[in-house]
Amino acid sequence: MAVQKLPIAKAINESLRTALENDPKVLIMGEDVGKLGGVFRVTDGLQKDFGEERVIDTPLAESGIVGTAIGLALRGYRPVVEIQFDGFVFPAYDQIVTQLAKMHARALGKIKMPVVIRIPYGGGIGAVEHHSESPETLFAHVAGLKVVSPSNSADAYWMMQQAIQSDDPVIFFEPKRRYWDKGEVDKEAIPGPLHKATVAREGTDLTLAAYGPMVKVCLEAAAAAEEEGKSLEVVDLRSMSPIDFDSVQASVEKTRRLVVVHEAPVFLGTGAEIAARITERCFYHLEAPVLRVGGYHAPYPPARLEEEYLPGLDRVLDAVDRSLAY
Amino acid sequence: MTVESTAARKPRRSSTGSGKRASAKKPAPQKSTEPELIQLLTPEGKRVKDAKNAVYDAYVADITAEELRDLYRDMVLTRRFDAEATALQRQGELGLWASLLGQEAAQIGSGRATRDDDYVFPTYREHGVAWCRGVDPTNLLGMFRGVNNGGWDPNSNNFHLYTIVIGSQTLHATGYAMGVAKDGADSAVIAYFGDGASSQGDVAESFTFSAVYNAPVVFFCQNNQWAISEPTEKQTRVPLYQRAQGYGFPGVRVDGNDVLAVLAVTKWALERARTGEGPALIEAFTYRMGAHTTSDDPTKYRNDDERVAWEAKDPILRLRAYLETEGHADEGFFAELEDESEALGKRVREVVRAMPDPDLMAIFENVYADGHALVDEERAQFAAYQASFADAPAAGEVK
Ligand SMILES: Cc1ncc(C[n+]2csc(CCOP(=O)(O)OP(=O)(O)O)c2C)c(N)n1
Numbered sequence: 001m002a003v004q005k006l007p008i009a010k011a012i013n014e015s016l017r018t019a020l021e022n023d024p025k026v027l028i029m030g031e032d033v034g035k036l037g038g039v040f041r042v043t044d045g046l047q048k049d050f051g052e053e054r055v056i057d058t059p060l061a062e063s064g065i066v067g068t069a070i071g072l073a074l075r076g077y078r079p080v081v082e083i084q085f086d087g088f089v090f091p092a093y094d095q096i097v098t099q100l101a102k103m104h105a106r107a108l109g110k111i112k113m114p115v116v117i118r119i120p121y122g123g124g125i126g127a128v129e130h131h132s133e134s135p136e137t138l139f140a141h142v143a144g145l146k147v148v149s150p151s152n153s154a155d156a157y158w159m160m161q162q163a164i165q166s167d168d169p170v171i172f173f174e175p176k177r178r179y180w181d182k183g184e185v186d187k188e189a190i191p192g193p194l195h196k197a198t199v200a201r202e203g204t205d206l207t208l209a210a211y212g213p214m215v216k217v218c219l220e221a222a223a224a225a226e227e228e229g230k231s232l233e234v235v236d237l238r239s240m241s242p243i244d245f246d247s248v249q250a251s252v253e254k255t256r257r258l259v260v261v262h263e264a265p266v267f268l269g270t271g272a273e274i275a276a277r278i279t280e281r282c283f284y285h286l287e288a289p290v291l292r293v294g295g296y297h298a299p300y301p302p303a304r305l306e307e308e309y310l311p312g313l314d315r316v317l318d319a320v321d322r323s324l325a326y
Numbered sequence: 327m328t329v330e331s332t333a334a335r336k337p338r339r340s341s342t343g344s345g346k347r348a349s350a351k352k353p354a355p356q357k358s359t360e361p362e363l364i365q366l367l368t369p370e371g372k373r374v375k376d377a378k379n380a381v382y383d384a385y386v387a388d389i390t391a392e393e394l395r396d397l398y399r400d401m402v403l404t405r406r407f408d409a410e411a412t413a414l415q416r417q418g419e420l421g422l423w424a425s426l427l428g429q430e431a432a433q434i435g436s437g438r439a440t441r442d443d444d445y446v447f448p449t450y451r452e453h454g455v456a457w458c459r460g461v462d463p464t465n466l467l468g469m470f471r472g473v474n475n476g477g478w479d480p481n482s483n484n485f486h487l488y489t490i491v492i493g494s495q496t497l498h499a500t501g502y503a504m505g506v507a508k509d510g511a512d513s514a515v516i517a518y519f520g521d522g523a524s525s526q527g528d529v530a531e532s533f534t535f536s537a538v539y540n541a542p543v544v545f546f547c548q549n550n551q552w553a554i555s556e557p558t559e560k561q562t563r564v565p566l567y568q569r570a571q572g573y574g575f576p577g578v579r580v581d582g583n584d585v586l587a588v589l590a591v592t593k594w595a596l597e598r599a600r601t602g603e604g605p606a607l608i609e610a611f612t613y614r615m616g617a618h619t620t621s622d623d624p625t626k627y628r629n630d631d632e633r634v635a636w637e638a639k640d641p642i643l644r645l646r647a648y649l650e651t652e653g654h655a656d657e658g659f660f661a662e663l664e665d666e667s668e669a670l671g672k673r674v675r676e677v678v679r680a681m682p683d684p685d686l687m688a689i690f691e692n693v694y695a696d697g698h699a700l701v702d703e704e705r706a707q708f709a710a711y712q713a714s715f716a717d718a719p720a721a722g723e724v725k
Contacts, residue, residue: 035627036555059525059561060492060553088491091527126421129475130490265701296704298693303421303472304683318711 002188009042009179015160016043016080018187019055026057026164027072029065030082030118039084040120040179062092065140066313067209069115070100073260078114080164086121086173087130092310093138100169101144112167113155116160120176121149122213122263123310126303133300134264139171140241148194149173149192151215153183155238166194171255173240175213197247203233206320209274210247214311221316232320239271248274256287257326261311261317264306266294288326291319328503361565364591365581369639373587382578386586391654397438397585398655399663400644401430404454404643406667407463410674411453411470413621414466420520421468423452428615431641432548433457435588436516436610439596443484443513445506447499450488451519451548459485463670464677473684491687493519496545500532503541503599514599515543516592522553524569525561533573533605542599543616544592545570546583546608555627565608574603577652582612583641613639686712 006014019026019301028043028050034057037044047055052130058065062083083089089096092220096117103113123132146168150156156174164171192198200215200221208218215236222232237243254260258278260271271292279289293311301309328591333461366374375383408426413421426433429451435481441448448455453466460483468477469488489495499517506513507542523529524547536543547566558566570577574596582593588610595606613636617624649655690705 031553032555034555036623039554057556057560060522060556061525063527090491097563126472128422128469128472128490162461195696274461287566296689296708297698298689298704301689302469302474302684305686307691308686310688315346315711 003184003186004158005182006179007154007182008150008153008175009040011156011183011185011281012042012160012174013044013046014185014187015157016046019068019080019161019164020046020054020255020268023078023164025076025078026054027077027079027145028082029058029069029079030056031058031060031065031084033057033082034060036325038082042118042120042174042179043082044173062088062090063095064119066092066095066100066199069117070113071096072154076112078116078164080116080118083117085127085131086119086133088318089117089135092117096139096145096171097142098168101142103144103174104168105144105281114164114167115308116163116166116172117169117171118172118174120179121173122230123306123324124177124213126306130304131299132303132306134173134262134295136173136240136262137264137269140270144169145241146170146195147173148237148239148281149175149212150238151175151178151200151210151212151236152187152196152319154185155236157185157187159194159238161192164189170310173212178213178216181216181287195242195244197235197237197239197244199233199247199270200231200236201234201249203231203255205231205255206259206323207233207235207251208250208261208316208320209235209237209251209261210261211240211270211319212262212282214263217311217313217316218261221320223314224317225228225320228322230324237270243270243274243277244275245274245281248278251277252282253285256285257323258282258286258290259293259316259323261293261316261319262295263310264295266292267297291323293319351661361611362675363579364587365584366587366590367447367584367644367648368403369583370643371644371651371671373648375660377686379587379590382587382590382594385590385597389586389589391652394586394645394649395655395659395718397434397589398642398649399666400434400438400454400457400664401585401642401645402667403670404430404457406671407457407674408453410671411449411467412620412679414467414675415470420467420620421472422470422619422621424470424615424619425614426451426453428613428636428641428666429550429610430454431585432546432582432610432612435585436518436546436592436608439592440516440597441513443511445486445499445502445513445515446488447495447502447515447517448488449492449518449520449523451489451520452488456483456485459483461485464674467674467678468681471678471681471696473681474633477496481661486716493523493532495519496529496532497535498524499543499545499604500536500539500541503536503605504539505698506542507540512600513542514596515541515544515597517543518546519562520548520549521547521558521566522556523547524566533569533575533607536605537573537575540602540604542602543605543650544595544599545605547609548612550582550612551607551632552614552618552624552628553617554622555624559604565609567607570605570607572606575607577607577609579609579611580724582610583636583639583644585645586640
């Protein structure tokens with residue numbers, strides 16, 4: 001059966017399984033990824049079927065995990081490492097930024113760094129601090145890294161395949177609060193390119209651009225707006241480095257309005273980059289300034305405040321109204 | 327669609343590296359069932375006196391019956407508090423709880439060894455140490471309920487905030503201790519961390535710094551045998567206390583379920599630190615009786631036999647047996663403690679249920695000490711946005 005309905009976590013699990021089956025050089029590494037199957041069970045059952053040499057429970061040391069993955073990649077392996085939560089990637093940040101990202105350039109292109117770093121990210125699950133952050137911009141800003149985030153099961157399955165096949169390091173942000181959302185996966189489909197944005201919903205009055213966990217919020221906002229007679233287009237960016245500006249531009253040329261939505265702080269965020277580029281590209285098409293909805297310049301708040309902090313339907317629709325009022 | 331390997335090299339031996347060479351060379355995991363350790367009270371509650379313990383024994387030689395009863399009381403109340411918090415999580419009052427069940431002796435013994443002017447750097451499970459420092463236990467629950475990210479003033483009890491990022495606090499403790507030494511003070515610092523945390527670079531760096539600067543810091547590793555699903559063998563091939571030697575300071579392994587031994591060993595290490603002899607590492611050999619946290623499912627990775635074996639080493643039963651055989655405590659003491667325990671449980675329940683949600687504007691509080699224009703701007707926008715709801719017509723009303 002080619003088409004299956006799978007939750008995002010399971011789609012990633014099957015994608016990893018496929019990669020392990022197809023390529024003996026693929027390795028899974030991380031804390032608790034073995035017997036436990038990861039704290040979100042994304043690697044469930046893989047160690048049982050592929051053994052401890054392929055699915056490796058590592059010491060509790062993120063710098064060590066990424067640093068050794070770099071070495072394994074130098075030796076011809078294709079490590080897929082799991083960082084348990086967004087806030088715990090920083091012990092590895094040095095290795096990622098100073099080593100992983102730059103290795104190919106330093107070697108004048110002679111070596112490749114096919115390393116995937118999986119990071120469950122974002123809020124909305126009522127966790128304690130360091131478990132809800134959206135640090136994607138910190139990685140997108142670094143040349144040499146590719147940064148992606150699927151928003152649905154089919155993308156989760158296919159983008160993981162493509163990330164693993166990439167000879168560049170890919171930071172793969174998994175929207176943890178969507179792990180249990182189900183969607184159709186066609187394992188025989190021919191997927192589009194990893195870094196191409198998709199139109200998740202067509203519309204004519206305004207474009208909402210989002211990725212990962214916020215795509216669902218934007219689709220809900222578009223559905224709500226429809227009841228008020230507004231037609232919103234939703235673009236799922238899928239990739240934050242590179243960003244598919246062409247697709248965003250095409251949508252904005254049609255709708256003439258753009259609101260970018262992400263959980264990460266607005267200040268110097270992905271939305272800022274998109275606003276600047278789209279303003280340059282679409283200056284004469286725009287009917288309103290590009291607006292952004294996202295997190296504040298404040299630490300991610302304790303769980304009881306996260307619903308206020310995270311962009312929800314109301315905040316997205318409020319920005320839509322403001323844009324349409326121009 | 328098949329996925330082609332783009333790996334640069336062709337495999338020469340076994341494609342996965344799981345050939346003979348790898349398996350033959352793998353060192354046997356270190357046996358951790360009956361380790362060498364400092365013990366002053368056996369699991370049956372018998373007092374141990376031998377040459378190996380003598381240097382530590384001296385630190386508890388003059389302990390009074392009352393002090394022993396107090397240690398017992400601390401452990402019972404801490405366990406009760408912990409059980410209450412676990413129950414509150416199950417009832418949906420807390421988002422998460424990290425239980426210390428089984429680790430009471432390691433925490434109370436070490437916590438009671440500290441002096442008021444010492445400074446403590448905990449990780450996230452040190453509820454018993456917090457108790458010893460006089461932190462109101464209900465303050466520990468705020469972050470687990472999701473109303474704050476800390477909940478107490480570290481300076482009022484010299485008890486730093488819980489640190490969730492593994493191992494980070496060991497460096498803070500070391501720096502603090504370097505400051506203590508610069509000040510010429512005779513306080514000491516103690517840093518708590520787990521066996522899993524011992525793998526972090528920060529911990530290795532804190533060992534290096536503390537040794538190089540002879541900082542008055544005691545590293546207190548609670549080896550509870552597990553880092554979520556990973557046994558200690560996934561972190562180290564030598565007993566953890568032996569690591570200290572490579573950095574140039576002493577390491578001791580103590581029975582972490584023996585409150586008396588933990589008290590003695592920690593007093594010894596703190597006194598060394600105070601008198602300028604530098605850092606020491608204590609490995610308290612203990613066991614996490616429950617799940618890692620309430621979100622964890624230990625049945626996925628460990629069996630019950632292990633837990634049953636450790637139940638026989640329960641720190642509370644052990645001290646109780648000793649108190650009873652020595653005639654240090656009577657029925658009245660235990661009955662009174664039971665009442666006190668009930669009262670603590672009740673108070674914790676009440677305080678937690680009454681804990682208000684934080685004010686919405688708390689998002690913008692304390693981001694900077696000196697203020698920041700961007701935060702001010704976003705705070706004002708947020709306030710205006712919230713106010714727009716208060717005045718908005720109710721659903722269904724016509725604007
Ligand atoms: C840097 C970092 N990586 C991962 C985690 C997730 N995590 C939280 S607790 C834990 C296990 C810690 O084990 P150990 O240090 O032995 O302490 P214990 O919880 O057993 O007391 C892990 C992996 C984290 N908090 N910080």
